[in-house]
Amino acid sequence: MDLDIDEASAAFRDEVREWLAEHVPRPALSSMDTAEGFAQHREWEAKLADARLSVVSWPREYTGRDASLLQWLLFEEEYYAAGAPGRVGQNGIFMLAPTLFAHGTQEQRDRILPPMARGEQVWAQAWSEPEAGSDIAALRSRAVRTDGGWLASGAKTWSSRAAFADRAFGLFRSDPESQRHRGLTYLMFDLRAEGVTVRPIPQLDGEPGFAEIFLDNVLVPDTDVIGEPGEGWRVAMTTANNERGLSLRSPGRFLAAADRLVTLWREQGEPAAVAERVADAWIGARAYQLYTYGTVTRLAEGGGLGPESSVNKLFWSHLDVALHETALDLLGPEGEVAGPWTDGYLFSLAGPIYGGTDQIQRNTIAERLLGLPREAR
Amino acid sequence: MRFAPTAEQKQFAESLHDLLAGADTPAAVREWGEGRHEPGLKIWRDLADLGVPALLVPERDGGLGASAADLVVAFEVLGYHAVPGPLVESVAVAPRLAPRESLPALASGELLATVASPPLVPYALDADVAGLVLRVRDGGVERARSVAGPVRSVDAARRLFRVRAGEALGDAPGEAFELGLLAVSAQLAGAGRWLLEQASAYARQREQYGRAIGSFQAVKHLLADVATRLELARPLVHGAAVTMTACDVSAAKVAAGEAAYLAARTALQVHGAIGYTAEHDLGLWLTRVRALTGAWGGAAWHRARVLAGLDVRDG
Structure with a gap:
């Protein structure tokens, strides 16, 4: 050790x-x-x-x-510090690219990855739908077979970056008779293609960080299908584990924020009233860093990311909110003045919602890690 | 970097677990609390056969010269099984404080030791069974002169004694305190794990309203929070054993203590009234965790030490 x-x-x-x-x-x-x-x-x-x-x-x-993976973590620590x-480019780099490495064709990787790496093509994710939030298998968007590809139709929502991005990826029901996780196909599409309408949605900070995407018979060529048609759920699960497990919120982000919080606390004369919360922010960030080093060791030795991904996400989403709340409380009446801490705070509030809400993560932990019985849903 | 227990450490933990799983530690804990030490001492002798008391004693003095990481791996298992007695004191602390001539007897397990180090460790645990009673004062270690007690603990199996200092033995290295803290933190992490497993098992089996209570989200979510806290506390305990910095050691104590305490409260809540009875074993772990949460310094003291020691990067 x-x-x-x-x-x-x-x-x-x-x-x-x-x-x-x-x-x-x-x-x-x-x-x-x-x-x-x-x-x-x-x-x-x-x-x-x-x-x-x-x-x-x-x-x-x-x-x-x-x-x-260790070097990647070190990169992230430096990046945030x-x-x-x-x-x-986060959606593409950390969600789509791992999926392409696992399930894409050589042609797809050669065509898609180089412009993604340079920010020349920025990707939005298109998971949620108006009627499919936590219950993503309830999605209604459909893909109908056509000559050389698929015609995609439906509505996607809460699509991060979609307001200004170039392309998007998501799941579509390609078998109209299918139920739930079956009969879904993983498609990539151009956000400026004919039949696509993007309606930006301003977030809590007033800026359109996500958007609704409407598709009306959008032509998606076969070369933009990842994996086999009908296998989309299995393909997407690779991405989901990447999002929650390791890539989306690396420890570097929290370590850097905790360091800034400690500095702020010292600058403010080390007020005793919030001292314990400041300590807990640092302890939480350090715990998450070490936990991630453990995960990296496990993966390097051939292990996988299972329900531990949910433990991971539940922990950091709480840590992020608590850390920023502490900073704002520390600032007292100055805390409402818009700046890096309020930006970070508003950003942190989305953490317990996206990529599977806290409640979904707790169900996963209880059922898959602790072996508690599933309940009807 | 390889941040996980080694194959040897895993094997050692498994052999300890196999021994303790068949040792009826709850019975020994109950007897120990009544001042009847024999069942607990029998477990101690078996642990000695596996080398537990020899861990931190240098090889030249008959020990194993093991690392702090080996120590925490062992104490997680000892905590999981709630083994009674002055284990932290004898195994983790005394090897750094005892006179050299006592080390071979400490390593073999013939000699049990205990220590008081006021104000954070005001009492010597189980001084009535310890052949070597130490007291740390002003950076020095002394052989205790007289022993009075026991004082009752919320955990009946923790028998606390007041000690008066006597003969000076030498310097007390700060490392002894850090090792004691690590061992307590590992015990807490292990005890928390036991509590989570018991509560999960009970939630799978206990039925109300015609179904297992573990199928209700209200119960699931309580236990998922415990699992998350424990999963994130354990790397701090292991990491602190590797770095031995004051910040990491104190962070480990805070996180392990709070995770184990949440596990204890949640386990009681999931069990309901049966868990509140003296007959049920749950209470042995619950009171142990409550006692250890404050032992060797409570969360407030350790949080203050974290903040005092932090060297943060300015970004």
């Missing part, structure tokens, strides 16, 4: 730290949920790619570094 960083990983970490110290934009970019900010974040992705730092965990042939911009 050790926490040693090998020489190659330490050298990589140092390179990342130095590069970021030199290149992180100051002042910070505008919100990526504005047209102007989205463009700025796209450029930042290209700059990262030029340094081969946009997709470090991917293979070298796709401008990655073949970074180990440096206060670098949010990743506008």
Whole structure:
């Protein structure tokens, strides 16, 4: 049992730290949920790619570094500690790309991954539907067979980044007789294709961080189907585990935020009233870091991400909210003034909802980790 | 980096678990609380045969010279089975405090030791069965002169004694305190695991309104929260054993204590009235966890130590 960083990983970490110290934009970019900010974040992705730092965990042939999971974690720790911009390409890089590596064709990987790595093509996710939120298998969007592809129709909602993104991925019911998880197909489609209407939805901060997507007989060629038709649920589960398990919220984010909280607390004269909560924020971030090192060890030895993904997500979503609430309470009457802490706070409030609500995660933990009986649903 | 127990550590934990699963520790805990030590001492001798008391004693003094990580792996199992006696004191702390001539007897298990270190460890646990009673004061260690007690603990099996200092033996290295904390934290994590497993098993089997109570979300969600807290506390305990920094050790104590305490409260709630009876074993773990949550410094003290020791990066 050790926490040693090998020489190659330490050298990589140092390179990342130095590069970021030199290149992180100051002042910070505008919100990526504005047209102007989205463009700025796209450029930042290209700059990262030029340094081969946009997709470090991917293979070298796709401008990655073949970074180990540990190296990826170190990259993330440096990235957040440096206060670098949010990743506008996150949906593609961390959700779609792992799915393509697992289930895509060579042609799809060669066509889709290079522009994704440079931010030239930004992806939105299209999971939820108006009638399918937590119960995603209740989705109604459909795909009808046509010559050389599928005609996709229906409505997707809460699609992160869709207001300004280029393409999207999601599940469609391709077998009209099918029920629930069966008969679904995983499709990728162009958000500017004929028949697609995007209606941006402003979030709590007033900016359109997500959107509704309406599809009316949108032509999706066979080359944009991932995996076999009808196998979409199985294919999507790879993505779901990636989202909740490791990739979406790396410990670096919370470590950096906890460090900033401790600094803020010290600057404010170390008020005793919130001291315990400040300590708990740091303890939680450290726990999540070490827990993730354990996960990385397990994966490196051939283990998988099972219901532990739900433990992971339930923990960090609470940690994130508590950490930001503590900062705002610490600031007292100044806490309402809009700035990085209020931005982080509003962002954290979405954590217990997306990627499976807290309540869904608790059901998963109870049923799959603790062996409690399923209830009818 | 390989942040997981080694094959040897897993094997050691399994052999301890196999031994203790057949040892009827609840009966020994009850007897111990009545001042009848024999069943507990029998378990202690069996643990000694597996090398538990030898763990931290240097090889040249008849011990195993094992690491703090080996120690926490063992104490998770000891905590899981609620083994009674001055285990933390004898196994984790005394090897760093005892006079060198006592080490071979400590390693073999012939000699039980205990320690008081006021204010965080005001009493010496089980001083009436310990052949070596130590007291730490102002960075030095002394052989205790007189022993008075026991003082009742909320955990009847924790028999607390007041000790008066006597003969000075030498310096008390700070590492002894950290090792004691690690062992207590690991015990808490292990006890929490037992409580979660018992409560989950009960929820699967107990029926009300015609179905297992574990099928109700109200029950599921309580237990899922316990599982999450315990899963995230354990890496802190292991990580603290690797780094041995004050921040990590105190963080481990806070997280393991609170996770185990939540496990105890939740286990009682899931069991209902049966769990509140003296006859049921649950109470042995519940009171143990309550006692250990404050032992070696409560959460407030350890949170303050975390904050005092943090060296944060400015971003």
